[in-house]
Amino acid sequence: MSGHTQHHIVPLRHYIGVFVALIVLTAATYLTALIDMGPLNTPVAMAIAIVKALLVILIFMHVKYSNRLIQTMVIASALWLMIMFGFAGGDYLTRGWISG
Amino acid sequence: MSSHAATIRPGPERSDKPSYLTDGHTLKSWLLTVDHKRIAILYLAAITVFFSVGGLLALLIRAELFTPKGDLFDSDTYNKLFTLHGIVMIFFFLIPSIPATLGNFLIPIMIGAKDVAFPKINLLSWYVYMTGGSMAVLVIVLGGVDTGWTLYPPFSSTYSNTNVALTAMAAFVTGFSSILTGLNFMVTIHKMRAPGMTWFRLPLFIWAHYATSLVMLLGTPVIAITVLTMAIERVFHVGIFDPTAGGDPVLFQHMFWFYSHPAVYIMILPGMGVISEVIACFTRKRIFGYAFVAMSSLGIAIIGFIVWGHHMYVTGQSTYADIVFSILTYIVAVPSAIKTFNWTATMYKGSVSMDTPMVYAMCFMGLFLIGGLTGLFCANLGLDVHIHDTYFIVAHFHYVMVGSAMFAYLAGLHFWFPKITGRMYSEGPAKFGAIIIFIGFNLTFFPQFILGYLGMPRRYHFYPEEWQVLNVLSSAGAMTLGAGILLSMLNIGWAIVAGAKASANPWMAKGLEWENASSPPITANFDEAPIVTEEAYNYPAQLPSAAHH
Known part of the structure; x- marks a missing residue:
C-alpha cells in the first residue's frame, strides 16, 4: 500500500504543557472534592475528567492532527x-x- | 445489473509458485506464520477441538434429560455441564467460528490483497485465543464452574464455590483476540482493497464482516471490563455488583448484555455473509437488492447495540426502559427480514442447483426464519414474563445461534473447501450429512418451544413426568444431530486426505477468490495483483447450471 500517512510533529513543549495541565486538573479534582457543592459535586468532577480525557485523546493520541x-x-x-x-x-x- | 459481456473466468492454472500449504513444511513454519490463510487453518483446528468439547457436553446434558429423574449426574455436576457448554460454545466456537477461519482466509483474497493489514497482530490474536482457551481447559480440569455462562453476580462474585475468577479471566483474555481480529478486518477492508474494488463492488461477505468488526471493536471491551470488575469483586470483595456490599446486580446485567446481545450478531452476521455468497453462486444471480443487503448488515450492527434490555424485563428494570427496549427489539427484526426476503427474491427465476452448500443455505433460511420470528415473541413485554428462562428461550436462541450460525458455518466450509484445501469432498455423504443435521436439529429444538411454553424452566436436570415424551424427542434429536455432524466431519476429514483434486473454480462462481486465485492459493494469493472492473456477482444472464467439479 502507498506508504504511511504523514505524521504530524508535535513540539515537545505541547506535551509538557498537556502534562502540566493534567497534573493541575488532578489537583483540582482533589481540591474540589474537599468542598461540598451539594448536587454539583459529581458534575464538577466529571467536567474536569472530561477535559483531561480530551487533552489526552486530542493531543497525546494525535487525534486532533489525524x-x-x-x-x-x-x-x-x-x-x-x-x-x-x-x-x-x-x-x-x-x-x-x-x-x- | 448483469452488464455487458459478463463472463466467468475458470481461474488461473496451477501456479509454479508453491501453494500456501506447501510453502514450508516445518512446525515452525506454521506456528510462526504471518500468512492469513495459515492462521485461518490454525484457528480452524483449535475451533474444531472446542466445538467437539462443547458438543460432547451438550450430549451429556441431553442424555441426563432422557428421564424425569436426575439419574446420571447430581445437580452440581449438571450446573457445571450447561455452564461449560455455554462458555465453550459461545466464547470459543461461535464468536470466532466464521470470522477467524473463513473471514481470515477469504477477506484479503476477496478484496484482492496479499494479506490482512497487520499480519503479526493476526498471529497474535490466535495466540491470545489459545491462551484464553487453555485457561478454559484449566477451568474444566480444576472441576468446572457452575454460574451459567452469563456469570451473574452476586452468585458468581460472592456465593459460587467454583472456578469463577479463572473463567472470567479466560473470557477476558479471549475477548482481546476478538478485538484484534475486528481491528485487522476493519483496517484491511478500508485500506487494502484492490484497484477498482469500490465499496459497492464488495462481496456481501465483506460487508457482513465489516459490520461484525464494528461490533467486535465497540462491544468486546465492555464485556472485558465487566467480567474483570466481577472478578475483582469476587477476589478483593469490592462492592460493585453485590447489593450486600452496596453494589447493584442489575448494573452487571446492563454491562454484560451491552456486549452479549450484540455478540449474537457477531455470530450471525458473518453467517449471513456466507449465505449471500452461496445463494448468489448456486442461483447464478446477483443478490437481489445488493445495497439493501449490504446496508442491512450495518443496520443490524448498529440497532443491535440498543436492544440489550430485552434480556432484563424481569430484573426490576424500569417499565419505561422495558418499553423502549421492546420497541427497539421489534425494529431490529426489520434489517434481518430485508436479508431473508432478498435471498428468497434472488432465488426467484434463478438457475438453482442443490449442491451441499446450497442445501445448508436453504436449511439456514428456514431455521433463521423460525429463530428470528420466535425472537419477536420474546421481545413482547407480556409474553416474555411467561417464557423468560424457560425452554422456549433455549429453543429460540439455539435456532439463531446453532440453526443459523452453525449451518452457515457448515455451508461456508463446504463452499470454500475446494479453495482452502485444493481438494473436493464426496457430494453424496456431504448432502446426506446436511439432511441428518437438519432433521436432528429440528427434532432437538422444536419440542423445546412446546416445553418452554408449557413452563419447563431451563437449567434443571429433573422435571415432571408429563414432559418426558417431549424431552425424549429432544434428546433423540441431539443424538441424531451429533451423528450427522460426526458424519460430515469424517467426510471432510477423508476429503482432506484423499479427496479428488479441485480446479481453481469448481463451482464456476464469480469473485476474486475463485476467478483469480488458484486452489489452494499461493502464499501471496495472486500471481498478478487483480484489478476489478465489474460489480459483485456479475453472473452472465441465463447461464446453464454450474459446470461441475
Whole structure:
C-alpha cells in the first residue's frame, strides 16, 4: 500500500504543557472534592475528567492532527459509550416513575 | 445489473509458485506464520477441538434429560455441564467460528490483497485465543464452574464455590483476540482493497464482516471490563455488583448484555455473509437488492447495540426502559427480514442447483426464519414474563445461534473447501450429512418451544413426568444431530486426505477468490495483483447450471 500517512510533529513543549495541565486538573479534582457543592459535586468532577480525557485523546493520541476517518472512528466510539451510559442510566432514572 | 459481456473466468492454472500449504513444511513454519490463510487453518483446528468439547457436553446434558429423574449426574455436576457448554460454545466456537477461519482466509483474497493489514497482530490474536482457551481447559480440569455462562453476580462474585475468577479471566483474555481480529478486518477492508474494488463492488461477505468488526471493536471491551470488575469483586470483595456490599446486580446485567446481545450478531452476521455468497453462486444471480443487503448488515450492527434490555424485563428494570427496549427489539427484526426476503427474491427465476452448500443455505433460511420470528415473541413485554428462562428461550436462541450460525458455518466450509484445501469432498455423504443435521436439529429444538411454553424452566436436570415424551424427542434429536455432524466431519476429514483434486473454480462462481486465485492459493494469493472492473456477482444472464467439479 502507498506508504504511511504523514505524521504530524508535535513540539515537545505541547506535551509538557498537556502534562502540566493534567497534573493541575488532578489537583483540582482533589481540591474540589474537599468542598461540598451539594448536587454539583459529581458534575464538577466529571467536567474536569472530561477535559483531561480530551487533552489526552486530542493531543497525546494525535487525534486532533489525524485524518477524517480516524476522527470519525473516535467520535463513533464516544457515541457508543454514550449509548451505554444513556440507556442504562435511563433505566435508573425512570424506575421511580411508576411502580410495578 | 448483469452488464455487458459478463463472463466467468475458470481461474488461473496451477501456479509454479508453491501453494500456501506447501510453502514450508516445518512446525515452525506454521506456528510462526504471518500468512492469513495459515492462521485461518490454525484457528480452524483449535475451533474444531472446542466445538467437539462443547458438543460432547451438550450430549451429556441431553442424555441426563432422557428421564424425569436426575439419574446420571447430581445437580452440581449438571450446573457445571450447561455452564461449560455455554462458555465453550459461545466464547470459543461461535464468536470466532466464521470470522477467524473463513473471514481470515477469504477477506484479503476477496478484496484482492496479499494479506490482512497487520499480519503479526493476526498471529497474535490466535495466540491470545489459545491462551484464553487453555485457561478454559484449566477451568474444566480444576472441576468446572457452575454460574451459567452469563456469570451473574452476586452468585458468581460472592456465593459460587467454583472456578469463577479463572473463567472470567479466560473470557477476558479471549475477548482481546476478538478485538484484534475486528481491528485487522476493519483496517484491511478500508485500506487494502484492490484497484477498482469500490465499496459497492464488495462481496456481501465483506460487508457482513465489516459490520461484525464494528461490533467486535465497540462491544468486546465492555464485556472485558465487566467480567474483570466481577472478578475483582469476587477476589478483593469490592462492592460493585453485590447489593450486600452496596453494589447493584442489575448494573452487571446492563454491562454484560451491552456486549452479549450484540455478540449474537457477531455470530450471525458473518453467517449471513456466507449465505449471500452461496445463494448468489448456486442461483447464478446477483443478490437481489445488493445495497439493501449490504446496508442491512450495518443496520443490524448498529440497532443491535440498543436492544440489550430485552434480556432484563424481569430484573426490576424500569417499565419505561422495558418499553423502549421492546420497541427497539421489534425494529431490529426489520434489517434481518430485508436479508431473508432478498435471498428468497434472488432465488426467484434463478438457475438453482442443490449442491451441499446450497442445501445448508436453504436449511439456514428456514431455521433463521423460525429463530428470528420466535425472537419477536420474546421481545413482547407480556409474553416474555411467561417464557423468560424457560425452554422456549433455549429453543429460540439455539435456532439463531446453532440453526443459523452453525449451518452457515457448515455451508461456508463446504463452499470454500475446494479453495482452502485444493481438494473436493464426496457430494453424496456431504448432502446426506446436511439432511441428518437438519432433521436432528429440528427434532432437538422444536419440542423445546412446546416445553418452554408449557413452563419447563431451563437449567434443571429433573422435571415432571408429563414432559418426558417431549424431552425424549429432544434428546433423540441431539443424538441424531451429533451423528450427522460426526458424519460430515469424517467426510471432510477423508476429503482432506484423499479427496479428488479441485480446479481453481469448481463451482464456476464469480469473485476474486475463485476467478483469480488458484486452489489452494499461493502464499501471496495472486500471481498478478487483480484489478476489478465489474460489480459483485456479475453472473452472465441465463447461464446453464454450474459446470461441475
